[in-house]
Amino acid sequence: MIDASFFFCETPECDVVYYAEGGRRLFDKDDLTVRVGVKERDDPVPVCYCFGHSERDIVEDVQTHGRSTIYEAIKDNVRAGLCACEVTNPSGRCCLGNVQKAIQKARPEVPAVGLHRVRAGGPR
Structure with missing residues:
Protein backbone atom coordinates (compact mmCIF):
# COMPACT_ATOMS: atom_id res chain seq x y z
CA MET A 1 0.00 0.00 0.00
CA VAL A 34 1.67 8.46 -19.14
CA ARG A 35 4.41 10.87 -20.21
CA VAL A 36 5.04 13.62 -17.66
CA GLY A 37 5.39 16.87 -19.61
CA VAL A 38 7.79 18.63 -17.25
CA LYS A 39 10.10 15.59 -17.39
CA GLU A 40 10.12 15.18 -21.18
CA ARG A 41 12.33 16.73 -23.86
CA ASP A 42 11.31 14.70 -26.93
CA ASP A 43 8.04 15.14 -28.82
CA PRO A 44 5.30 14.76 -28.00
CA VAL A 45 5.67 16.73 -24.77
CA PRO A 46 2.21 16.78 -23.19
CA VAL A 47 0.88 20.05 -21.78
CA CYS A 48 -2.87 19.37 -21.62
CA TYR A 49 -3.90 15.91 -20.50
CA CYS A 50 -7.68 16.42 -20.60
CA PHE A 51 -7.82 17.49 -24.24
CA GLY A 52 -4.62 15.89 -25.56
CA HIS A 53 -2.50 18.91 -26.53
CA SER A 54 1.29 18.84 -26.75
CA GLU A 55 3.97 21.54 -26.97
CA ARG A 56 4.17 20.77 -30.72
CA ASP A 57 0.41 21.44 -31.06
CA ILE A 58 0.88 24.81 -29.34
CA VAL A 59 3.82 25.74 -31.61
CA GLU A 60 1.84 24.85 -34.74
CA ASP A 61 -1.21 26.74 -33.45
CA VAL A 62 0.80 29.91 -32.76
CA GLN A 63 2.59 29.67 -36.12
CA THR A 64 -0.71 29.21 -37.95
CA HIS A 65 -2.82 31.79 -36.14
CA GLY A 66 -0.27 34.19 -34.65
CA ARG A 67 -1.75 33.38 -31.24
CA SER A 68 -3.01 30.32 -29.42
CA THR A 69 -6.54 29.24 -30.23
CA ILE A 70 -5.87 26.09 -28.18
CA TYR A 71 -5.57 28.13 -24.97
CA GLU A 72 -8.98 29.72 -25.52
CA ALA A 73 -10.54 26.35 -26.37
CA ILE A 74 -9.14 24.83 -23.17
CA LYS A 75 -10.41 27.78 -21.10
CA ASP A 76 -13.88 27.37 -22.63
CA ASN A 77 -13.85 23.65 -21.82
CA VAL A 78 -12.70 24.34 -18.25
CA ARG A 79 -15.55 26.86 -17.80
CA ALA A 80 -17.95 24.23 -19.11
CA GLY A 81 -16.70 21.77 -16.48
CA LEU A 82 -15.23 19.39 -19.05
CA CYS A 83 -11.74 19.08 -17.59
CA ALA A 84 -10.42 16.54 -15.12
CA CYS A 85 -6.90 17.84 -14.47
CA GLU A 86 -6.86 16.58 -10.89
CA VAL A 87 -7.13 13.05 -12.31
CA THR A 88 -5.51 13.18 -15.77
CA ASN A 89 -2.58 15.57 -15.17
CA PRO A 90 0.28 13.85 -13.30
CA SER A 91 0.76 17.03 -11.23
CA GLY A 92 -2.91 16.98 -10.22
CA ARG A 93 -3.22 20.65 -11.19
CA CYS A 94 -4.85 22.64 -13.95
CA CYS A 95 -2.78 22.65 -17.14
CA LEU A 96 -3.42 26.28 -18.13
CA GLY A 97 -0.17 27.47 -16.53
CA ASN A 98 1.80 24.90 -18.54
CA VAL A 99 -0.11 25.83 -21.68
CA GLN A 100 0.81 29.49 -21.14
CA LYS A 101 4.49 28.53 -20.71
CA ALA A 102 4.34 26.55 -23.96
CA ILE A 103 2.79 29.56 -25.73
CA GLN A 104 5.62 31.79 -24.49
CA LYS A 105 8.18 29.29 -25.82
CA ALA A 106 6.33 29.08 -29.15
CA ARG A 107 6.20 32.80 -29.81
CA PRO A 108 9.01 33.77 -32.14
CA GLU A 109 11.21 36.69 -31.26
CA VAL A 110 9.87 39.59 -33.28
CA PRO A 111 12.62 41.98 -34.32
CA ALA A 112 12.00 45.65 -33.68
CA VAL A 113 12.07 46.59 -37.38
CA GLY A 114 11.63 50.27 -38.07
CA LEU A 115 11.99 51.29 -34.46
CA HIS A 116 14.64 53.67 -33.30
CA ARG A 117 15.73 55.04 -30.00
CA VAL A 118 14.43 58.46 -29.00
CA ARG A 119 16.31 60.51 -26.44
CA ALA A 120 14.54 61.76 -23.36
CA GLY A 121 13.20 65.23 -24.09
CA GLY A 122 12.53 64.38 -27.73
CA PRO A 123 14.71 64.64 -30.84
CA ARG A 124 17.32 67.38 -31.02
Whole structure:
Protein backbone atom coordinates (compact mmCIF):
# COMPACT_ATOMS: atom_id res chain seq x y z
CA MET A 1 0.00 0.00 0.00
CA ILE A 2 1.23 3.49 -0.85
CA ASP A 3 1.47 6.25 1.75
CA ALA A 4 -1.35 8.74 1.09
CA SER A 5 0.98 11.72 1.62
CA PHE A 6 2.97 12.16 -1.55
CA PHE A 7 4.31 15.04 -3.58
CA PHE A 8 4.92 15.77 -7.26
CA CYS A 9 8.51 16.53 -8.31
CA GLU A 10 8.62 19.35 -10.88
CA THR A 11 12.38 19.22 -11.45
CA PRO A 12 12.88 18.50 -15.17
CA GLU A 13 16.27 16.81 -14.71
CA CYS A 14 14.98 14.40 -12.05
CA ASP A 15 13.43 11.03 -12.97
CA VAL A 16 11.38 10.97 -9.74
CA VAL A 17 7.75 11.91 -10.35
CA TYR A 18 6.16 11.21 -6.96
CA TYR A 19 7.92 11.13 -3.60
CA ALA A 20 6.94 10.86 0.06
CA GLU A 21 7.90 12.99 3.04
CA GLY A 22 11.60 12.73 3.70
CA GLY A 23 12.30 12.40 -0.02
CA ARG A 24 11.54 8.69 -0.31
CA ARG A 25 10.80 8.04 -3.97
CA LEU A 26 7.52 6.37 -4.79
CA PHE A 27 7.37 6.49 -8.59
CA ASP A 28 9.89 7.34 -11.30
CA LYS A 29 9.09 8.30 -14.90
CA ASP A 30 9.50 4.70 -16.02
CA ASP A 31 6.91 3.51 -13.49
CA LEU A 32 4.12 5.53 -15.14
CA THR A 33 2.05 4.77 -18.22
CA VAL A 34 1.67 8.46 -19.14
CA ARG A 35 4.41 10.87 -20.21
CA VAL A 36 5.04 13.62 -17.66
CA GLY A 37 5.39 16.87 -19.61
CA VAL A 38 7.79 18.63 -17.25
CA LYS A 39 10.10 15.59 -17.39
CA GLU A 40 10.12 15.18 -21.18
CA ARG A 41 12.33 16.73 -23.86
CA ASP A 42 11.31 14.70 -26.93
CA ASP A 43 8.04 15.14 -28.82
CA PRO A 44 5.30 14.76 -28.00
CA VAL A 45 5.67 16.73 -24.77
CA PRO A 46 2.21 16.78 -23.19
CA VAL A 47 0.88 20.05 -21.78
CA CYS A 48 -2.87 19.37 -21.62
CA TYR A 49 -3.90 15.91 -20.50
CA CYS A 50 -7.68 16.42 -20.60
CA PHE A 51 -7.82 17.49 -24.24
CA GLY A 52 -4.62 15.89 -25.56
CA HIS A 53 -2.50 18.91 -26.53
CA SER A 54 1.29 18.84 -26.75
CA GLU A 55 3.97 21.54 -26.97
CA ARG A 56 4.17 20.77 -30.72
CA ASP A 57 0.41 21.44 -31.06
CA ILE A 58 0.88 24.81 -29.34
CA VAL A 59 3.82 25.74 -31.61
CA GLU A 60 1.84 24.85 -34.74
CA ASP A 61 -1.21 26.74 -33.45
CA VAL A 62 0.80 29.91 -32.76
CA GLN A 63 2.59 29.67 -36.12
CA THR A 64 -0.71 29.21 -37.95
CA HIS A 65 -2.82 31.79 -36.14
CA GLY A 66 -0.27 34.19 -34.65
CA ARG A 67 -1.75 33.38 -31.24
CA SER A 68 -3.01 30.32 -29.42
CA THR A 69 -6.54 29.24 -30.23
CA ILE A 70 -5.87 26.09 -28.18
CA TYR A 71 -5.57 28.13 -24.97
CA GLU A 72 -8.98 29.72 -25.52
CA ALA A 73 -10.54 26.35 -26.37
CA ILE A 74 -9.14 24.83 -23.17
CA LYS A 75 -10.41 27.78 -21.10
CA ASP A 76 -13.88 27.37 -22.63
CA ASN A 77 -13.85 23.65 -21.82
CA VAL A 78 -12.70 24.34 -18.25
CA ARG A 79 -15.55 26.86 -17.80
CA ALA A 80 -17.95 24.23 -19.11
CA GLY A 81 -16.70 21.77 -16.48
CA LEU A 82 -15.23 19.39 -19.05
CA CYS A 83 -11.74 19.08 -17.59
CA ALA A 84 -10.42 16.54 -15.12
CA CYS A 85 -6.90 17.84 -14.47
CA GLU A 86 -6.86 16.58 -10.89
CA VAL A 87 -7.13 13.05 -12.31
CA THR A 88 -5.51 13.18 -15.77
CA ASN A 89 -2.58 15.57 -15.17
CA PRO A 90 0.28 13.85 -13.30
CA SER A 91 0.76 17.03 -11.23
CA GLY A 92 -2.91 16.98 -10.22
CA ARG A 93 -3.22 20.65 -11.19
CA CYS A 94 -4.85 22.64 -13.95
CA CYS A 95 -2.78 22.65 -17.14
CA LEU A 96 -3.42 26.28 -18.13
CA GLY A 97 -0.17 27.47 -16.53
CA ASN A 98 1.80 24.90 -18.54
CA VAL A 99 -0.11 25.83 -21.68
CA GLN A 100 0.81 29.49 -21.14
CA LYS A 101 4.49 28.53 -20.71
CA ALA A 102 4.34 26.55 -23.96
CA ILE A 103 2.79 29.56 -25.73
CA GLN A 104 5.62 31.79 -24.49
CA LYS A 105 8.18 29.29 -25.82
CA ALA A 106 6.33 29.08 -29.15
CA ARG A 107 6.20 32.80 -29.81
CA PRO A 108 9.01 33.77 -32.14
CA GLU A 109 11.21 36.69 -31.26
CA VAL A 110 9.87 39.59 -33.28
CA PRO A 111 12.62 41.98 -34.32
CA ALA A 112 12.00 45.65 -33.68
CA VAL A 113 12.07 46.59 -37.38
CA GLY A 114 11.63 50.27 -38.07
CA LEU A 115 11.99 51.29 -34.46
CA HIS A 116 14.64 53.67 -33.30
CA ARG A 117 15.73 55.04 -30.00
CA VAL A 118 14.43 58.46 -29.00
CA ARG A 119 16.31 60.51 -26.44
CA ALA A 120 14.54 61.76 -23.36
CA GLY A 121 13.20 65.23 -24.09
CA GLY A 122 12.53 64.38 -27.73
CA PRO A 123 14.71 64.64 -30.84
CA ARG A 124 17.32 67.38 -31.02
